[in-house]
Amino acid sequence: MKKREQKDSGENIILFPGLEKRLIEKGLEAVRLKDFKNAVLYLEDALSLDPDNSEIHIGLVLAYFESGNLHKSKKLAEKMLQEDIGNYIDIMELYLMILVQLGQYAEIITAIEGLLEEKEVPKDKYEHFSTMLAFSRKHVHLAPIEIEEQEDIKEHEHINFFAVHDQNEQIHIAAKLAQSNIRNQLEGIEEYLRDQDGQYFFKTILLNVLAEHGFERSVLVNKGGRKKQVIPADMHNWDDQKQYNEIIGVLEASISQEDPILYDNTKEIIKRHYFLLYPFEVESISSNALAAAYHRLVTNYFGLEISSEELEALYEVEEREIQAASEHISALEEIS
Structure with missing residues (x-):
């Protein structure tokens, strides 16, 4: 009771x-x-x-x-x-x-x-x-943009690619080009691709447009003074690049289980950078050194610290290699 x-x-x-x-x-x-x-x-x-x-x-x-x-x-x-x-x-x-x-x-x-x-x-x-x-x-x-169904570009319409600076507008133009006859745009596209001052992002999506149309003639791509002749119809996708996949593989083996948040965010930055670089890669620097430099970059973004000794041991590279890789990555961050 x-x-x-x-x-x-x-x-x-x-x-x-x-x-x-x-x-x-x-x-x-x-x-x-x-x-x-x-x-x-x-x-x-x-x-x-x-x-x-x-x-x-x-x-x-x-x-x-x-x-x-x-x-x-x-x-x-x-x-x-x-x-x-x-x-x-x-x-x-x-x-x-x-x-x-x-x-x-x-x-x-x-x-x-x-x-x-x-x-x-x-x-x-x-x-x-x-x-x-x-x-x-x-x-x-750079989040995915929902693209509405686009009208075809008119046959005699000429696009001034150098006047398009907004990335959303660039994506919409590329979507129109992908489903239009681009014969009258080819001269403008090729001029933009070979010009040193065109935006890396726009050049990549214009290359993709040419590839989608099965364009089989060689074109010159110039990104920051680096030049390369490519045949768009024969090119691999940007995310099939050897160096890109090597870096992702190194990071996955090193940190994906221990710190999946760090891994996911580092991967997103690498994806953005290699989309911009396409069809080029970073020369003379190992994938391990690049992975270590990206690890350091995102760790710093989160307000955390990781010592040189930790990175050297984890990725089996020397600090001087990581520093060289970091310089390339910083340059890409500035333009991305």
Whole structure:
């Protein structure tokens, strides 16, 4: 009877003294041991007993994240930011990490721009957030574009390819060309391809247009002063390039299991760069050195650090090789 009266009273009864502390300890220990399933169970119970504890919130955000419950992790991190639970900048960094994994780069841009506008970024974090903002803007800028059905280009219409600078417009023009008779555009396309100052991106998609039309005459491609004669109909796709696939293979073997987020984001940058380079590759630098340099680049974008010694051991290359590769990659980042 006494037990029934206690239950009906609606009071929260802690059956064991120190239960909350014990749940936190077991939950955080499970996170440390990478037992994320049990970490979630312990920390959810702890949070129900102490809903304002920032330590529990952070542990649970990480446990959700590492166990693959990204949307729960994001929702809880948003709650912490809205209710000012924990250190705001530290939680924002966690939140951005989750958004990166979800591929929600537009939300990253909104969050960081808000921080910068409100001047809430500490000096020692400013470069990190600015770099991540630039990184996210590139992802959004190059996101797949839904192309509506295009009208054929009129037979006597001549396109001034040098006057088209916006990449979205370039994609739409390429889509029209792919389904039109391009006989009257060939002179303009070839002129653009051999000109040193044309945009790398536009040249690649124009090459693809020629390949789709089975163009069998040799054309000169000039990218940044590097020249190459190619027959579009005989060319492999840009993602069939030997060096590109070697770099991806090295990265996959080195970091895809240990850090899939780093691997996925590094792969996206490499894809962007090799699309721009096509039909060229980086000369005189090994695929291992390039993989190491890309690893360092994206690690820096995330505001993290990796030592030269770690990279040398992981990729079996010397720092001077990594530096040489980094110089090439920096040049590509500037034009991408």
